[in-house]
Amino acid sequence: MNVKVFEKLQKEGLINDDSLASVKTAEANRLFSLHWEIKTLLYLGVLLLSGGLGILIYKNIDTIGHQVILLIIGVICAGCFSYCIRQKPPFSWEQVKAPNTFFDYALLLGCLTFVTFIGYLQFQYTAFGTAYGLATFIPLAALSISAYYFDHLGVLSMAITNLAAWMGIAATPLQLFSANDFSSGSIIYTGVLLGAILLSLAMISTKKNLKKHFAFTYQNFGTHIIFIACIAGMCVFDATYFLWFLFMAAIGTYIFLQAFREHSFYFVLLAVLYGYLAFSIVVFRLLVIMSDIGAVYLGFFYMIGSAIAVILLLINLNKKIKNARV
Incomplete structure (x- = not known):
């Protein structure tokens, strides 16, 4: 309760002193949750x-x-x-x-x-x-x-981690990076499959209205897993790294557009950051081919300029999402 608003109303003569005193008393004695x-x-x-x-x-x-x-x-x-x-x-x-x-x-x-x-x-x-x-x-x-x-989201998260374990992947946030051997091709393909399954379950939950509130949990796990698997594919499979980049770009575009429609800045943020990381891998692979001092300078300029551009992009997207909600 904003007491200053009531004080302003009292000064304008819209409420009397007794009403203001009652509001202040109620605010002072309000229960703490x-x-x-x-x-x-x-x-x-x-x-x-x-x-x-x-x-x-x-x-x-x-x-x-x-x-x-x-x-x-x-x-x-x-x-x-x-x-x-x-x-x-x-x-x-x-x-x-x-x-x-x-x-x-x-x-x-x-x-x-x-x-x-x-x-x-x-x-x-x-x-x-x-x-x-x-x-x-x-x-x-x-x-x-x-x-x-x-109808329990915590148990759903446990079920998803067990699904990942059954498929051979550790799916807790820390273990996604530390407990999986992403140099293994089978782990990478399994990660892509698992991420696609979870994103599909999120879409089905929303479209069919089957525990619609479960969609965020499915999409959260699925987004991280499939993006990490694609980035691992870009790093491990040298001959086809650009195909992995194109595949990740398609997935990222889908997640970005869906998140923008649903006014979810969190998934917009994930799509932009993972997309930026994948694009940076492509840029640095091309710079390595140049193998001269000019490539080093270009790399430094790219890191500074691209970081500023991503920050400005995220600020702009956040404003657009907020305006779209109004």
């Missing part, structure tokens, strides 16, 4: 609980026994899912709000313990034999169903 603080503490509690159980099990593995550990994990998982099934509202392809604050965290804990249960079962007892794909496919299926059935 602890929504995000409580949510942060609950998420932290789930992580600490799952991490603490892991440490406890690790330090007492010899005295507890593997069967007891699996039983404990299974009971926690079953209890969480049982609670969520009883509390969940009716299913809808539209966005469904959680019935209470505890629901989201119980579901998250249930999914985490389920993934732990399957992984522990395979690691300790090789329950799936040499079919290692089943150890990631079963959590993938369970998490995907849970994400839609309970």
